[in-house]
Amino acid sequence: MSQTFASLRFFNYRLWFAGALVSNIGTWMQRVAQDWLVLTVLSDNSGTAVGITTALQFLPFLLLSAWAGVVADRMDHRKLLVITQLGQGVLSLALGAMTLLGHVDLWHVYVFAFLLGIVSAFDGPARQTFVSDLVPPASLPNAVGLNSASFNAARLIGPGLAGLLIAVIGSGWVFVLNAVSYAATIIALAIMRGGELQRQERVARGRGQLREGVKYVRRRPDIIVILVVVGVVSAVGLNFQMTSALMAANAFDKGAGAYGLVGSVTAIGSLGGALLAARRRRPRLRLVVGAAFAFGVSATLMALSPTYEVYLVTCVPVGFTALTMLTSANATVQTTTSPRMRGRVMALYMMVLMGATPIGSPVVGWIGEHAGPRWSIGVGAVGALAVSLGAAAWVVRDSRLTVSYQLSRPFVRVRYPTPAELEKETRVRAAEDILAQQLEDRSAQP
Secondary structure, eight states: OOGGGGGGGSHHHHHHHHHHHHHHHHHHHHHHHHHHHHHHTSSSSOHHHHHHHHHHHHHHHHHHHHHHHHHHHHSOHHHHHHHHHHHHHHHHHHHHHHHHTTOOOHHHHHHHHHHHHHHHHHHHHHHHHHHHHHSOGGGHHHHHHHHHHHHHHHHHHHHHHHHHHHHHTOHHHHHHHHHHHHHHHHHHHHTSOGGGSOOOOOOOOOTTHHHHHHHHHHTOHHHHHHHHHHHHHHHHTOOHHHHHHHIIIIISOOOHHHHHHHHHHHHHHHHHHHHHHHTOSSOOHHHHHHHHHHHHHHHHHHHTOOSHHHHHHHHHHHHHHHHHHHHHHHHHHHHTSOGGGHHHHHHHHHHHHHHHHHHHHHHHHHHHHHTOHHHHHHHHHHHHHHHHHHHHHHHHHOTTOEEEEOSSSSSEEEEOOOHHHHHHHHHHHHHHHHHHHHHHHHHHOO
16 A cells, blocks of 8 residues: 555544544535535625634634643544534434525524534544554554545535535425435544554543643644644635635625635645655654745635636645645644644644634625625735744744755755654753742742
């Protein structure tokens, strides 16, 4: 088996990959159908309404992800995922039934988007960390890359399929089909071989566990840089559902099928970025920063597209650079984090990645509605360029970064600490903090 698909040799991971692919196709179908329903049926082509829907769906990540990470570190990941998948399936089925019966209003979609967001907030950290249960540590970067490939293969299929189904059977049936798709993941989880799971250390109940996770991240400047870059780009740049709907309907006067095609073409680039990331044995911080800058350049070209056809072409590099950034960021955080802290750290990562959307999407939607859809993309391009340049400046100034020069190729060597070195440095800093606190407590005693 090639290096790109190496993790598929593990039985449990194959099950997970297949089940997640089916479920993710359904999820992307629902996202497209939901935004199209809000934009064209429940509002008068209102970008603000679509932005509010997106914000409500991702707001729970901002509010609950930190606690969801504590739950992920305590609970069995497989059991937690069965619960969250069932919850999402029931909510999708209920929204579909209301839509088919003609009883859905805009505020109903708002409520269901928020409830789905609550369940997804607990599903996210468990889903991210469950990968480490399925493959050995050495295969984790590859498995993370393939997870992104599965997600984006679904994104390649889902929007286009949703566009066709919306035109043929309507949004309500798309919601029902998404509800059915969750069964694939639940069945995969149920038939996995328990003896082949890589059992991770479970954290016992105790006080201060959330605070412990925050302190861990504070001692890791490299993770902080990743969170800042991903947070800014996510808030103002990764609003593809909304900006694509605005561009298709308002800038190019296209229908649901053309809107779905935009998502599928974007996913071609995203899938390429994910598969390329799966081949990397060790993700690097500089790749995250470089990909964010490349995303800013690509998004600038997208905003300036004169025709729908040119816009479709620019979707490929935008999808490629966005997924290169996200997959590299995800793998870097996971592979350089202590296993007992991974759930909480990944929860903070998900909180920034998904929780930034409620902050940025209403603003981007408002800009798209009042300044034009091109500006809704342009603001994301400017944000990505600015934060990537700032992060690059930090990386260059970081004292742990060593640069050496030589007369033969490669002429310049840049070295950053390995994951083991970063983990050792974090433990030393934690010990120093504990010692400093003890000394402070003693000096305060009478």
